[in-house]
Amino acid sequence: MNATRKALAAGLAALSLLAVSACGSDSESGSTDEVEVFTWWAEGSEKAGLDALVKVFDEQHPDLKFVNGAVAGGAGSDAKNVLQSRLQNGEPPATFQAHAGAELTDYINAGQIEDLTDLYKEKGWDKQFPEGLLDRLKQDGGIYSVPSNIHRANMLWANPAVLKKAGIEANKSYDSMDAWIADLEKIKAKGIIPLSVATDWTQVNLLETVLLADLGAEGYNGLWDGSTDWGGSEVKTALEHYSKLLSLTNTDRQGLDWPDATQLVIDGDAAFNVMGDWAEAAFQEQKKTFGTDYTAVPVPGTDGVFDFLADSFTKPVDGPNPKGTEAWLDTIASDEGQVAFNKAKGSIPASTTADTSSFGEYQQTAIKSWGEDEIVSSLAHGAATSVNWLTDITSAVAKFGSNNDVAEFQKGLVEAAEDNKPE
Ligand code: GAL
Numbered sequence: 001m002n003a004t005r006k007a008l009a010a011g012l013a014a015l016s017l018l019a020v021s022a023c024g025s026d027s028e029s030g031s032t033d034e035v036e037v038f039t040w041w042a043e044g045s046e047k048a049g050l051d052a053l054v055k056v057f058d059e060q061h062p063d064l065k066f067v068n069g070a071v072a073g074g075a076g077s078d079a080k081n082v083l084q085s086r087l088q089n090g091e092p093p094a095t096f097q098a099h100a101g102a103e104l105t106d107y108i109n110a111g112q113i114e115d116l117t118d119l120y121k122e123k124g125w126d127k128q129f130p131e132g133l134l135d136r137l138k139q140d141g142g143i144y145s146v147p148s149n150i151h152r153a154n155m156l157w158a159n160p161a162v163l164k165k166a167g168i169e170a171n172k173s174y175d176s177m178d179a180w181i182a183d184l185e186k187i188k189a190k191g192i193i194p195l196s197v198a199t200d201w202t203q204v205n206l207l208e209t210v211l212l213a214d215l216g217a218e219g220y221n222g223l224w225d226g227s228t229d230w231g232g233s234e235v236k237t238a239l240e241h242y243s244k245l246l247s248l249t250n251t252d253r254q255g256l257d258w259p260d261a262t263q264l265v266i267d268g269d270a271a272f273n274v275m276g277d278w279a280e281a282a283f284q285e286q287k288k289t290f291g292t293d294y295t296a297v298p299v300p301g302t303d304g305v306f307d308f309l310a311d312s313f314t315k316p317v318d319g320p321n322p323k324g325t326e327a328w329l330d331t332i333a334s335d336e337g338q339v340a341f342n343k344a345k346g347s348i349p350a351s352t353t354a355d356t357s358s359f360g361e362y363q364q365t366a367i368k369s370w371g372e373d374e375i376v377s378s379l380a381h382g383a384a385t386s387v388n389w390l391t392d393i394t395s396a397v398a399k400f401g402s403n404n405d406v407a408e409f410q411k412g413l414v415e416a417a418e419d420n421k422p423e
């Protein structure tokens with residue numbers, strides 16, 4: 001989305017909020033049938049995922065009315081700011097989307113969301129989600145949100161027909177960044193965009209996968225707990241690879257969001273796109289066949305590692321409709337909700353009780369990897385760091401995108417770690 005469209009979207013979101021508070025709800029008397037759900041699933045295949053969830057909600061809770069509080073912008077790039085000002089102004093929605101992990105901890109520490117432990121016990125949710133996932137929703141023993149899905153961020157999407165033009169076999173696996181970069185150069189020589197990328201956060205998503213490839217899971221994890229040196233030579237190698245990769249991307253990247261970057265691969269205008277598996281929903285929405293029209297393999301050098309993130313839904317403190325919030329959380333946790341949403345979203349269910357036999361071919365690979373692979377936390381999607389640390393890393397990435405100075409980039413990342421690393 002370009003700047004004008006972004007401003008327009010933010011304006012529209014603000015207007016729709018006014019409309020929401022002006023009509024229908026009866027929050028002053030404490031009773032309302034409206035359930036405002038705040039996400040960034042505002043457009044395209046992400047909206048289709050949300051719609052699938054809303055359909056289940058409507059069936060399960062015909063007495064309630066879903067109100068769409070979505071603010072456009074991939075990875076919550078605009079939504080998170082809008083949400084923060086609403087929370088600070090005492091105008092929370094009935095529920096909002098938050099990533100499991102460090103991002104959720106921010107809301108917990110700020111006292112903005114409620115402890116759901118009793119609800120978990122009452123509903124038996126504590127038995128249906130995997131322990132490792134529940135740990136990322138906890139603070140001091142309390143559980144603070146209900147997970148809707150699990151996404152994998154280290155996926156490489158490719159168009160086999162485009163690769164063929166450059167004499168590269170489809171589904172080729174690369175065990176290192178260097179091997180992959182050699183093929184990207186071949187694609188560039190054919191006048192085709194080797195790798196598509198979009199605005200800042202998608203560059204952060206690309207960077208995290210390069211760090212993962214070059215440092216390995218242990219070294220990557222160490223970036224977040226202080227045991228890996230951001231100023232070291234391994235990070236430097238990764239940043240040099242990242243710099244090379246960026247030079248092999250589309251030049252109009254700043255004006256695009258993820259659907260545009262993925263679309264370049266779908267349309268055969270680019271060979272590869274590194275993107276979380278919400279991209280699967282975009283391929284499926286356009287009736288593309290996995291393995292024929294497109295392929296998806298782990299980013300070179302990250303095979304056997306699942307770069308994890310999960311969306312979850314919260315119950316804000318002093319929310320406008322606590323019963324409505326609980327009803328939404330009920331739908332999120334239900335097998336029907338988990339299956340309908342994840343099938344449409346490209347992700348896999350967070351709940352172990354959901355039946356995934358009808359899921360597509362790509363999603364079956366994700367289910368297998370989730371069960372077998374080493375799991376690490378995504379940076380770009382709130383699992384690894386606080387919102388502040390991610391914001392500082394994103395600034396360094398954005399700066400690097402315009403000055404291409406690796407030494408300064410690394411210095412910026414070292415400073416971001418010093419300023420934000422947990423005690
Ligand atoms: C992630 C989110 C996904 C997907 C993606 C692109 O942060 O967890 O569900 O929406 O952003 O917007």
